[in-house]
Amino acid sequence: MESELLRRMLTSLASTSRLAIELFLKIQSDSESEGEDSDDAIETRNAYDTKLLVAFTDMLSIVERRFWVRETSTEWWDYIVMEVWDDEQWLQNFRMRKATFMGLYEALAPTLRRKDTRLRAALPVEKRVAIAIWKLATPDSYRSVANQFGVGKSTVEIVLMQACKAINRILLRRTVTLGNVQDIVDGFAQMGFPNCGGAIDGMHIPILAPPHLESEYVNWKGYFSMVLQALVDHRGRFIDINTGWPGKVYEARIFRNTWLFRKMQAGTFFTVGEAEMPIVILGDPAYPLMPWLMKPYTGSLDSSKERFNYRLSQCRMTVECAFGCLKARWRSLYRKLDLAESSIPAVIFACCALHNVCEGRGESFTQAWTSEVQHLEAEFAQPESRAITGAQRGAARIRDALREQFEAENQQ
Known part of the structure; x- marks a missing residue:
């Protein structure tokens, strides 16, 4: 390597460190004192190049780093x-x-x-x-x-x-786990709905426009979002969560592609003793009516159907309240997450886990937190659910049986 090239490399770095300047001048002075006209001129130049390389390497390992990290207060x-x-x-x-x-x-x-x-x-x-x-x-x-x-x-x-x-x-x-099924069923029974193991719903999380397939992330309200679907227990703790789907996708389609749907369909999600009626979960009109998923009646309603819808709505409020607490605790979920779409699910999952940690440790929830996110809720209003028609016969019979039971209880 030529000495002039090494000189230029060191000179370019010398302005950042007093040490580099001192090393360069010292080696240059030693080499010039040996003389260029001696018979050992070639060996001297080789030794000179070697010293410069060593000095350059040493300097990189101990050079002052003032220009890399700024001093900050902690x-x-x-x-x-x-x-x-x-x-x-x-x-x-x-x-x-x-x-x-x-x-x-x-x-x-x-x-x-x-x-x-x-x-x-x-x-x-x-x-x-x-x-x-x-x-x-x-x-x-x-x-x-x-x-x-x-x-x-x-x-x-x-x-x-x-x-x-x-x-x-x-x-x-x-933390995000089913827990004691009987406790959950008893809890929802006290709220007015028997044989209920959870309430399910979806929430849209605002995100920045992704660089690819951005039209798929525009929901029915016109902003970019990613969907969080969650099943919660009677206390408002998350039992099962799924996220990552673009905001344009229907909730019913998301649900049919989840592990929860497959387990519920197989009858293996809730494990309890024999029961006359299956344990069900509660959803809004956007979800399909299944033998294990009850949703409200739509269309023309008589008093018994209205009573059924009221009880279902009272218990479904647990998932709505859980989403409200989640957003109020972790307000970053309403600030258009400034992350790649592949990284956003990890943040959403973490927020759900932290929500359950706080609930499990009895952390207080201040209603003032809810008002803090109200202006954000107005800016990013949740898309309205779209009802799915065409109930299965078996599921319809179960729903009618529950409706008749509620009507009988009301007449007693």
């Missing part, structure tokens, strides 16, 4: 949030108390912990989890969250996806 997180904030402040900002947050941190730590490198110290796991939770709980931009926690904008994006994937890997199956 005092707000280290000394105010962790040391000063009480449970109410944690609840309002992270949607959970500090004890719940620390339990979440302990569960995710083995997956999220990173080692320090020669270039920088790794972010503590507590801070990684806090950045992700803050981003999910607020409509703040990546830059705003980065400034809040004293990290780079790209760091927030990376940490968010790492945390969401860790939540899904570790907590999703543990």
